[in-house]
Structure formats: C-alpha cells, structure tokens
Amino acid sequence: MKCSRKTLLFLFATVLSVGALVWILSGTFSQGNRFGGKREIEVALLGRAKGHFMDLHSICLQLLFDELNHRGINGGASRLVLRSFDLRTLQGNHGDTPPYEAILRENPNISVILDNTWGSDLQKSRDVILKKRIPVISLNADRTADFGSSVLFLGSQNMVPSKIASFIDQALLAKTAPTPPTEAPPLPLVPPSPPPSRPMLLFLTEEGYGLDPSQSGNPVSLYESELAKRNIPVEARISFSEQKYDNPAEQKRVTEEVLRALKEAGQREVVVVVNAHKQWGSRLVARFEEFASNNRDRSIRVIGHDSMFNQSIHDSVREASTDDESMNFEMVLMKAPNPEFSTHTFALYRNVVDTHGGGFEDYPKEVASIFVRRCAVAAELVRHSLRDFDLLDRQAEGSSWNAKSRIEKDRSLLTDQFAGLVAPFPAAPGSPRQRTGAHVELGALGLVHFNRDGEEDGSHYFELHKPGNRPIAHLKQLNARNELIPALQIGINEFQIRRVDVERGEFDAEFICSTTIDASLKKKVLLDMKSIRKEEEQEEPIPEEKSAIDDPRGRLAQYPMLSGLLSIPNMRADGSVAQIGQTDRSVADTEYRVYKVRGTFAADLNTVRYPFDSHRIGVELQAAVPDELLTLTAQRIEPTAFEENQRGWILKWIHGLVDSRVANGNPLATAGQRTETRQFKEFAIMVGVKRNLLQPILVVMLPLILLGMAAIGIMYLGEKETMGKSPSELAMGVVLAIVAYSISYADVVPRSGGGTHSDLLYLITTLMCMGNFGAVLFFGEMGNPRTRHDEVDRWRFRYALGISVFYLIFVIYWGTSSDLWPV
Secondary structure, three states, X not given: OOOOHHHHHHHHHHHHHHHHHHHHHOOOOOHHXXXXXXXXXXXXXXXXXXXXXXXXXXXXXXXXXXXXXXHOEOXXXXXXXXXXXXXXXXXXXXXXXXXHHHHHHHOOOEEEEEEEOOHXXXXXXXXXXXXXXXXXXXXXXXXXXXXXXXXXXXXXXXXHHHHHHHHHHHHHOOOOOOOOOOOOOOOOOOOOOXXXXXXXXXXXXXXXXXXXXXXXXXXXXXXXXXXXXXXOOOOEEEEEOHXXXXXXXXXXXXXXXXXXXXXXXXXXXXXXXXXXXXXXXXXXXXXXXXXXHHOOOOOEEEXXXXXXXXXXXXXXXOOOOOOOOOOOEEEEEEEOOOOOOOHHHHHHXXXXXXXXXXXXXXXXXXXXXXXXXXXXHHHHHHHHHHOOOOOOXXXXXXXXXXXXXXXXXXXXXXXXXXXXXXXXXXXXXXXXXXXXXXXXXXXXXXXXXXXXXXXXXXXXXXXXXXXXXXXXEXXXXXXXXXXXXEEEEEEEEEEEEEEEEOOOOEEEEEEEEEEEEEHHHHHHHHHHHHHHHHHHHHHOOOOOOOOOOOOOOOOOOOOOEEOOOEEOOOEOOOOEEEEEEEEEEOOOOXXXXXXXEEEEEEOOOOXXXXXXXXXXXXXEEEEOOOOOXXXXXXXXXXXXXXXXXXXOEEXXXXXXXXXXXXXXXXOOHHHOOOOXXXXXXXXXXXXXXXXXXXXXXXXXXXXXXXXXXXXXXXXXXXXXXXXXXXXXXXXXXXXXXXHHHHHHHHHHOOOOOOOOHHXXXXXXXXXXXXXXXXXXXXXXXHOOOOOOHHXXXXXXXXXXXXXXXXXXXXXXXXXXXXXXXXX
C-alpha cells in the first residue's frame, strides 16, 4: 500500500511522541537536575597544560560536583560549576600576568580555585592570593611560601623529611642505651653479650635539593636538620649534581665514595638515606644491591621518598640480576597517604573509566588512587566550607550590594573557613598528645588532618622492597602523630562466591585469610587499649563481666575475630572462622596466622536495573582499635574460583579497599564518651559481579517481545480470518497470553523493593496488547457497509505502522539503557 502525506505526518508525530516519552523516562525532568533559582558557585580548576593528567582531574571533579549538586549544596540553594583553565593558554593570552590574576580577568565570578600545578607556579600568584583573599585548594603542589590561611595543600611533601627521620629513629635504628634497672641486679655467672653497635647512617643528596630555608647561608638539607633534632649523627655525607646523573666521571666518583664509606662501616649495619630524584636514586639503589650481593655478611637498608626510585631505570642500569632472597638488603620507600582505594574513591574511579574510556586504567593503581582521592577531598572541602552560611539571598545587605562585592565576600568567607581547619586541635583533657593542627570529617573520606601550615598531614605509608619479592607494606608504620604503630597485613586467597541472592541482600562466600603483624608492636597496641578502656571506665562505669581486651563491653562478641584485632561485621550468624595455621617468626618478631572463613554475608543490593544489573559485593574486615594505634594494608588478593556459569553471575573484578570510619560507625564507639574523635580502618574485599543475561533473555525479554510482535502483527491482517480465527479472536488470545504470563513473571523477576528495569518492558508490552485489542474492535466497527473499506484499511495501516515504530524504538532504547527507571 502506498504511503500518503497524512501517513508520513502521522509517522513523524509518532517518532516525536516516542522521543518525548524517552526524555521523560530518562529523568530529564528529575528534581536533581532542576536548577531554577539556584546560585551558581563557580570553581576554577587550573592545570599546567591540557592532556590526560588534566582530564583525569577535571572528569573526577565534574562527576563529584554533579553528585554534590544532586544531594544539594548549602541546603539546596546553590550549585557548583567547574571552569577549567591551563597555564599555557593563560600565558598565551595574558603574557607574564600572574596566573590567578589572569583567571579573574577572564572570569571574575570565580569563588574558589583548585590548583593542579607545581609549587613554583603557585608561588607566582602569592601576592594576588593574599591581596584578594582567594581561597585555594592545591592538589599536588609543595608549600614553597607563606600563603596565610588562604591555601590548603593536599599534596605537599614538605613533611617528608620529618616523617622519614622519625621512621629511621623509631623503626630502623637499634636502641643502644637500655633503661637502667631500679635496683642493682645480681652478678651474672656468664658475662653478658655486648650491646649491638649502632648502625652507620650514610646520607646521599643532590646538591641544593630540599634545603632547609631556616638555615640561611648554610646549605643544609631538611633531612639533616630533622636527623639532628633527633640526635641521629650522619657519619658520611656524599653530594652530587642532579644534571650529571649520566656523566661517567661523576658516577665513578660517587661510587668510589660510597664504597669507601661502606668499608669504613666495617661489619655494622648501614642505613642509607637518599635525597635525590629517580635518575640518581635508581642508579644508587642498583649499586647498593650489587654490593649486598657480593658481601652476604653485610646488612644494608636504603630509605627515601617514592619519587627517588623508578623500577625501569633501576633494571636498565644494574649489571647483573640481584633478585636473590638470601641478600641482606632492603629498601623502604615512603608513599603518600592512603595508597589503597577506598570504597568511595574506587567507585568514582570506575565511573571515570566506564564513562570516559579505559585509557585511565593505564595509570598504576597506587598513582590513580592518590589523584582520585585528592579530587574527592577537594570537592568535600568545598561542600563543607559552603554549608554554614547563606550564599543566595543578599537583598538584606542593602541596595549597594552587587555581584562583584558578593563574590568578594564569598571568597573572604571561604578563606575564613579554611583558616578554621588549621587552628590548633584541642587534645583530650589530661592527655599529653597535643596536635599541631586540626581535622575535618568529610563523610565517606573519614577524618582529614591539617597542620598549622594548611598541609594535609595524614598517616603516610612505608613500602618494603626486597630482592626476589614484590613490594609490600612495611610492618611498622607511622600515624598522624609520627608515632610508630603496627601495620596488619591482610592476604586473601581462594576467594570463592557460591551464591548471590539479590532479593535477600546476601551472598555466600568462603576464602582463606592470612594476617601478618609485628608481634612486639601488637603487644603495645593491646596495652594502649587497656589504658583507653581504663579512661572510659572512669568516665562511664561498665559491668565487671567483660570479654577480651579489645571489646570490654562485649559489643563485638557476635562477630568472629581474626588475630584478635579484626571483626567481620557483615557476616551472618551462621558464619564460621577457623584458624588453620599459625607461625611466630621469632627472628623477625612477626606473628603470622591463617584462617578459613566461610559464611553468608550481607550486601547492599538493588534490583532496580534488572536484568542489566551489576553489583559490588564485599566482605568487610573491621579493626577493633582506632587508626592511631593500628593500620590495615592489603598484602595480596588472589581469587581462584568463581561459579559464574552455574549461578548466573559473571565476575568482573576483585579489589582490596581500605576505608576510614569515624568512631560512631564502629561497634566500640559508644563504649565511652570520648572528647577526641576516633577513626577506625576497614578492609573490604570488594567484588564486582554482573548478571548473566542468558536466563533473563529466555524467561523475560524474549516472551514479552514476542507477545508484543504478535499484537502488532494482528493489525496488519485487516479483516481477513487466519486459521479460522477473526482478528478480534486473535487479539483476545494475545491479551489472555499476557495475563497468563503475568503470573509467572512475578515469580521469575527478583525484587529488592520497588520497580525494576524489566517492569517498563512488561508495562509497555501489556498496554500495547490491550490497546491493540481495543483498536481491532474499533476498526472492526468502522468496517460497516456505510464506510469505505479502503479508508478503514488506510487508518488501520497508519496505526499499525505508528505502533510498530514506537515499539521498535522503545525496545532498542530499553535494551541499550538501564537508567530509565528512577533510582
């Protein structure tokens, strides 16, 4: 049949109607995206140049701002808008004008600046920042000048020498002065062995690198100043030029001086502090490894910042393989805080990778986690600073109030908020521990600490490298107070998932968990917990009948404990934890235990996107002591089995995530009224699973689509009978079929509450079957002798064509998008 002009217009109107329906269903008019009447808070992101690194930060921040805007900023009165700038473009447009002055010229409405440049770049705008009181959050720069309270530094490395010196003092150097006894001991029958000699400390530094600004006229590095404060003598100092790392003569001179110093040390252990970039540091590490390989009776330990070593450079310059576990050599690298993803930052990272391409997966995990976390902290700091004052209604300020003065007032208020983050932190009454800064609680990110200079001062991470082994966390770490604490290493093997029940919000799993901890430091943790409990008993008396030292009130009695320090709070009551191995390594003073964990675990699951749903399920291991006494690290996670073919799920990824929870999120939080906010570490074995579509296709999608096609096909039959049945009888059969299928549909579709994505297909298909039945009856009544049959056939064809286009577009869009149903 030939299509007329009216038919084409009818088809065009149908397509427009379908587009409008899809727009509505996809949430275009959702409340979270309406910004009418909201004040825009413009935030600038400044990078050095456009590229992949800048894109990672801008995408992360945009996703975070979208989420914060959806949740509501300043009581829903404001929204955050991100504006991106780069130094190269600003310099091309404004010459030598300070970058921040150039930004305000291009956009005077900027209220906050997120700086993604270096310390030398930030210093160029120092006068502008102080004069105009511009609030700045520096993501990666070092603090190279005094910016008052206007700048918060999330990536400054100025405290690195202090922390490395503290680690050397408390973890690497042997204590040679024993505590004298209170009374004279009896004369021993056998002369005591002489105390171990103090290790020799060798300092290697690039000339002019990391100098102490307080030592004017005296080229002393910050490392030497910090070591001197702790009475740690530097017995040998070797300096070299940064630019001469590939100069054979300079390399020979440095090597000869190093060998001379090692010879003078005799049989003493040597601790080497390296203050250099990766070109020199990697070459020096290779030389020390070769020396240790040729002198098996010598002990050498190298320590430095993470930026001083590069594995590729190291492997290219070493003369022979030194991957021998029998060597008495180790290297300790200090990394930035939180090297592991948290649940929040990992979800953000996966969102970046999934929505903007997999190129971001090229970043090493520990590098990406640092940058993503800094973006998350910056966004939460902006939200936190905006929540305490109104930024929308300024009419009360008088008629002289204008947009320019409003922006200037906003900047000043935000700067005052930043100043509150670096004020002295009041310690608990009677406590000798006085912090030099403050902390702020940032939701899922936990507590973020700042020192007096506005630098984030968290618990840094020391990584141990040994020949023939992959890097792992050092068993000794420092907390935010630079106190030595143990790191509980957690290893996961043979992780198996047996069942995922979305309706009940649980899954069955079993795995082998190993824990490794420094035994002496663990004893110290338990003693510290005793003192904390005594303070709590004085504040709030507790019953005499109490359980283990880690839980005097029995609040963790329902949770199985691992190594006496970990609970599994999301395990159901029928779970089991059995210790299957234990080794106390007296030589290294290390406690190693192995557990078999089996049970049903609770999970936050939602069927709203069924059958295209994917979930993050995990096992939570929660520390029973605060992170000022204990930190958690992932040693290894090795999944060995997953029954996706039998259970209808596909394993996508598995990761170990380390979260921080404030005290009131921990079962021990209410054990006493603490005046000091405490934070606890949680280790999550997080697994990404996606539903296998084979079963939903066979039992849900295919039957519904076939019924819809059958209902449409009847409209093309006209008034002809098919197999002895009239169109009305066939349409009635389709209606009865959809009613019958509804009974089984309710049983085969899982539900965790609310609707599912498949309900849309069921709803549209059912309405179309019912509508087609009515259309068959309507066109049948029109086909009487007084009506022309060709006119009825044309209208029937137009209707069939329109409904066919509608259903086809809907099914295609439904199958390619799982976001139609509001969450």
